[in-house]
Amino acid sequence: MTTSQEDPTVAGSFDERELERGPIQEWVNRAIEDPERAYRAMFYVAMLFFMVTTLFPFYWLLVVAVTPGSSYALVPAGVDLSAFGSVFERIDFLRYMFNSLFLATVTTVFVLLLASLAGYVFGRLEFPGRQPLMLLILAISYFPPAAFFLPLYRLFTGNVFPWLELYNTPGSMVLPFSSLFMPLSIFILTTFYGQIPDGLEDAARVEGTTRLGALFRVIIPLSAPGVATAGVLTFIAVYNEFFFSFLMTDGGAGDWAPIVGGLIQLQRAGQFEVTFSVMAAGSIIAVLPVTILVVVAQEKIVSGLTSGALKE
Amino acid sequence: MARVQLDDVVKRYDDVTAVDNMNLEIRDGEFVVLVGPSGCGKSTTMETVAGLTHPTSGTVNIGDREVTRLPPKDRGISMVFQNIALFPHMDVYDNISFGLRLREYEKAEIDERVERAASVVQMEGMLDRMPDAMSGGQRQRVAIARAIVREPEVFLMDEPLANLDAKLRVTMRTELQRLHKELDTTIIYVTHNQAEAMTMADRIAVLNAGHLQQIDPPLVCYNEPSNLFVAGFIGSPSMNFARGEVTNDGYRSVNGHLGIEFDPMDAGVQPDQSVTLGVRPEDVYPVADAESADEPSDPVAVTSDVLEPMGDEIFVYLLTNPDADVDLEDQNADNQLLMSVSPDSDIEADEEMDVVFDRSKIHLFDGDSGDAIVHGITNLSTGAGSGTAEAEGDD
Structure with a gap:
């Protein structure tokens, strides 16, 4: 034994040790010899962790939605799709979905329009106070939304100006959504618009546009990935928003309540029991539009985010 | 066609005076080349004429109008840029017709004019190409077509040949002279290449440090330079x-x-x-x-x-x-x-x-x-x- 440990031939001593080790030690030894194995293993562990934490709740939602009765198991006892139908039968779920999509679309258009103007100014013009203003916008985007709620609630319920009553209308949500999600769009668009060569804008202006015309005819079309990114991110953020969506309406479909309101209505949809399966089915349906949007637009989002990051 | 006149034009930035008391009169139909070393104010002078920048003081006249404060689109000018500046998201036809479409010309009129401009620069049959599918020389010719299609009164060119290779530059130089003969439009041309200045200009305006040094026909600048700077700048070696x-x-x-x-x-x-x-x-x-x-x-x-x-x-x-x-x-x-x-x-x-x-x-x-x-x-x-x-x- 002593002689073999002192043996200068490395291969021989490794052979010796391997025989003495259990499977874990053996694996570790191989990982040391080939670090790629360790990295791959870490990758799988991390992936598994994320898959379980993000996808398991969704899977459970599915189980709850399709399981008949209320005895839920990892593998559903049976498949009963009737809950999906009940979602639309018990309440006007389509109207809730329409409300959500409408609010998201209007906010996105509004945000893109204003953020485009701001992005043009911040990205293409030199003026005193540009940096402080940019920081101010950034700071506002970090404020907790809840801090705005009370004053906005008072304002929108007509307690500040009697003629201004936006509660239970799209305006009560579109306005706070816009101001909350605008900074991100401004940042994205500033980066993109700042990258368009001055010559192109000059050319457009000489050819006959105003500065604004050059923005819409040349700069925005050339920044399409950035505009798409800002648009999709805003749309998803609004669609997923809970706080103002929940508090700025009474929760009825006719009150412009978005899907949050619908899901809460579904909770009360059963007469004597909590209808988990219907709520779960409604949740799954609510997720679909965003899923579709992400699948369709993911290439643009990725290219938009990375190209903006790289070129800055 | 119009004359261009700059009176006492000064353009000051925060710390530098790019153009200092520039008086320049360019006659109707004349081909004037602004030439000078980097930072001499030639591009700023041209941007002042184009309206892309406003002078700190002084006036700019094009034809019989004072245009000092007018936006570029209302000055009756067109411009060819150093970096060519074709709109990358539009094909050749859309690039050339951009200005005409903005001015809401009839479709037939636009077609005819685009056709004619394209034939002047020998780019017929390439109207549906995208800019990134063309060579540097072709892009430059499209840029020139875009500039001539509106039949401007004054034609501004800011180092249009600077980004082309040496051989193409010589070819385009001849084409530009031919174009000037055909169109008979006032042309202001900026370059730091004195060979371009000598060969194309009716008159050369030599600028240095924001000041006009001399404006004369090329051979006069060559044979009778008005000062040391012009003498040293014109002529190679x-x-x-x-x-x-x-x-x-x-x-x-x-x-x-x-x-x-x-x-x-x-x-x-x-x-x-x-x-x-x-x-x-x-x-x-x-x-x-x-x-x-x-x-x-x-x-x-x-x-x-x-x-x-x-x-x-x-x-x-x-x-x-x-x-x-x-x-x-x-x-x-x-x-x-x-x-x-x-x-x-x-x-x-x-x-x-x-x-x-x-x-x-x-x-x-x-x-x-x-x-x-x-x-x-x-x-x-x-x-x-x-x-x-x-x-x-x-x-």
Whole structure:
């Protein structure tokens, strides 16, 4: 034994040790010899962790939605799709979905329009106070939304100006959504618009546009990935928003309540029991539009985010 | 077609004055080239005419209108940019017709005009191409078509050939001249390439440090530069300069090795006045070729230093005082003289020799202001001005 440990031939001593080790030690030894194995293993562990934490709740939602009765198991006892139908039968779920999509679309258009103007100014013009203003916008985007709620609630319920009553209308949500999600769009668009060569804008202006015309005819079309990114991110953020969506309406479909309101209505949809399966089915349906949007637009989002990051 | 007039135009940025008191009148249908080194204010001057930048003070007139405060679109101009600036998201047709569509021309009219503009620049049949599918020369021609299709009153070109390769640049240069002949539009052209300036311009405007130095036809700028800057900038290789002063019987360089005899009174200079002598490399001759000069001066003893054979000619660097160091940093390297000789010359490096100057091509500049005093020191009794063929004895 002593002689073999002192043996200068490395291969021989490794052979010796391997025989003495259990499977874990053996694996570790191989990982040391080939670090790629360790990295791959870490990758799988991390992936598994994320898959379980993000996808398991969704899977459970599915189980709850399709399981008949209320005895839920990892593998559903049976498949009963009737809950999906009940979602639309018990309440006007389509109207809730329409409300959500409408609010998201209007906010996105509004945000893109204003953020485009701001992005043009911040990205293409030199003026005193540009940096402080940019920081101010950034700071506002970090404020907790809840801090705005009370004053906005008072304002929108007509307690500040009697003629201004936006509660239970799209305006009560579109306005706070816009101001909350605008900074991100401004940042994205500033980066993109700042990258368009001055010559192109000059050319457009000489050819006959105003500065604004050059923005819409040349700069925005050339920044399409950035505009798409800002648009999709805003749309998803609004669609997923809970706080103002929940508090700025009474929760009825006719009150412009978005899907949050619908899901809460579904909770009360059963007469004597909590209808988990219907709520779960409604949740799954609510997720679909965003899923579709992400699948369709993911290439643009990725290219938009990375190209903006790289070129800055 | 219109004339362009700049009156007392000043453009100041935070810390620099890009254009200082510019007065420039460009005649109807004229091809004027603004030329000067980087940062001389030529591009700013053009942007002022285009309306892309507003002058700090002064006025700009195009035709009979004052346009100082008008946006670019209302000035009746079009422009070709250095970086070509085709809209990458539009095909050739949309690029060329961009301005017409903005002005809401009839579809048929647009088609016809685009067709015509494309044929002027020989780009017919490529109207559905995208800019990134074309070569640099093709893109530049589309940019020119976009500029001419609106039939502007003034055509501005900001170094349009700078990004093209050398061969294409020469071709496009000829095409632009042909275009100017065809369209007869006023053209203002910015370049730092003096070969472009010399070959294309009706008149060259030489700018330096925001000031207009001279505006004259190319050959006048070449033969009668108004000051040291123009003399050094126009012509390649650059004119030789030697600082010196006026003596009782002519000129003597500071290092004492270069002298030209003439009567100071006739040249309009005073003895002891500090002057700079300028002579172009092609107006310096080996003494054996003295008869090639219109008006050979007395021989000057020099030593050849370095030879640069160019094929069609040889540049010979001469030292008037071979013992002194050559200060290459100094523009007025008084000791060094460049001579251009024919390629069959048998001059060798480090050879002692005599050279003569063509007196009719010698320039004297004021030593302090750099302004030209006299061009050619022959027959000076007629006063300052360009030399005549008539000989003048060395008195």
